[in-house]
Amino acid sequence: MDTLTRMRAFIDVVEAEGFSAAARKIGRSKALLSKYVRELEDELGALLLNRTTRQFSLTEAGHTYYRRASEIIREVDSLADDVRESSGDVRGRIKLSAPRTFADAPIGHALIDFAKEHPDIVLEIHLDDRFVDLVEEGFDMAIRISRLENSSLIARRLAPFSVRLCASPELIEKYGIPQRPADLANVPCIVDTNGRWLSNWPFSGDTGDTTTVSVSGPMEVNSPMAARAAAVAGLGFTILPDFIAAPDIEAGRLIPVLDDRRLSGGGIFAVYPHRRYLPAKVRVFVDFLVQWFKVHPCDKAKHSV
Template identity: 80%
Template structure:
C-alpha cells in the first residue's frame, strides 16, 4: 500500500469529520479507512488523530500534516489533470463554496447548467455566508460577491455587481422619495445583517468622496430574500443586490432610489488559491461561468 493512498484516506476522514462519514462519502469501509490511517501513523511515527468511541480530534502533528498533505495531494491531482487536459479528458470533483444568496438567486442556475454540460465533473457545493479560508478548509475555489481585497488569491471577475436601495411605491407615497442619502437617517430602513454595511450604509458624494449614513428600522435580518420581502411589504428602504432586486423592480413591487449615490465597484468573482498547476477542471469551470454570465447579462 503506497503512502499517497494512506494520505488520501487521512484527508477524507478529516474532511468528513469521522471514519463513518468518510466511508459513506467515498464508498469504502470504515475498517479499511481506519487501517490506512493507522498505517500512516506507523509510517510517520506520530499520532495524527485522537480517537474516542464517539469522536476524534486532530493532534498538533495531525493539524500540521493535514494542511501540508492537502496541498500536496491537490498539486498531484492538478498535475495529473494538466496532463489529461492535453488529451481532452477533463473530469474530477470541484469543492466549491458560495454565498447562500448566490445559490438561492436566479444566477445560481449557472451551477446547475455547468453540471448538466459537464457530467464528468462533480460539483460539491457548500453554500455558506461566512468568509471561508480556501486553503485551510480544502476548497478548490469560491464564488464571492464583494469588492475584492484578498491579494493572496487569484480572482476572475465574472460579472459586475451593485447594490440598489429599494422601496415599495406605497412607502414612497407615505414618507416621500429621498433625494439625498442623508435623508435615510430619519426614514425606516431594513438592515441586512448578512451584508458588510450593517446599519452604516456607504454612499458616494457628487465630488466622488465617500460618506456613511447611519440608518435604523423595524427589521434586522440575515437574508437578502427576507430583506426584499420586508421591502415589498412597505416596511422600509432596503439595500438589495441587483440580482435579488431585479424581479421586484421589473414587476413594480419595488422602486430603486438614490442610484447615482450608491457605489458601483463590486463584482461577482471566482476566487481560487495560487497554485503551480491550475487544475484543468477549474479552468473549465471558471471559463464556463464567465461565458454564462456574459450570455445572461443583467440590465
C-alpha cells in the same frame, strides 16, 4: 498499500470531521479508513488524530500534515487532470464554496448549466456566507460577491456587481422619495446583516467621497432574499444586490432611489489558491462561468431560467 492512498484517507476523514462521516461520503468502510490512517501514523511515527468515542481532533502534527498533504494531493490530481484534458477527457470533483445569495438568485443557475454540460465533473457545493479559508478547508475555489480586498488568492472577475436602494411604491407614497442619504435616518429600513455595512449604509458623498448613514427599522435579517420580500411587503427601504432587485424593479414591485449615490467597483469573482498548476477541471469551470455571465448579465439572468 501506497502512501497516497493512506494520505487520501486521512484527508477524507479530516474534511468529513470523522471516520463514520468520511466512510459514508466516499463509500468505504469505517474500519478500512481507520486502518489506513493508523498505518499512515505508523509510517510517520507521529500521532495525527486524537480519537475518543465522542471527540475527534487533529494533533499539532496532524494540522501540519493535513495542510501539506492537501497540497500534494491537489498537485497529483492536477497532473492527472492535465493528462485527461490533453485527451479531451476532463473529469473529477470540484469542492466549491459560494454564498447562499448566489445560489438562491437567478444567477445560481450557472451552476446547474455547468453540471448539465459537464456530467463528468461533480460540483460539491458548500453554501456559506462567510469567507472560507480555501487552503485550510480544502476548497478548490470559491465564488465571492464583494469588493475584493488584497489577498493571497488568484481572482478572476466574472461580472460587475452593485447594490440598489429600494422600497415599495406604497412605502414611497407614505414617506416620499429620499433626496439625500441622511433622509434614511428618519424612515423605516430593513437591514441585511449579511452585508458588510450592517446598519451603517455607505453612499457616495456630495464631493465624491464615501459617506455613511445609520439606519434602523422593523427587521434585521441575515438574508437579502428575506430583505427583498420584506421590502416588497412595504416594511421599509433596503439595500439589495442588483441581481436580486432587478426582477422586482422591472415588475414595479420595488422602486430604486438614490441611484446617483450608489458606490461602484464591486464584482462577482471566482477565486482560487495560488498554485503552480491550476487543475484542468477548475480552469474549465471558471472559463464556463466567464462565458455564462457574458451571455447572462446579472440584471438579465432571470430570463435564463
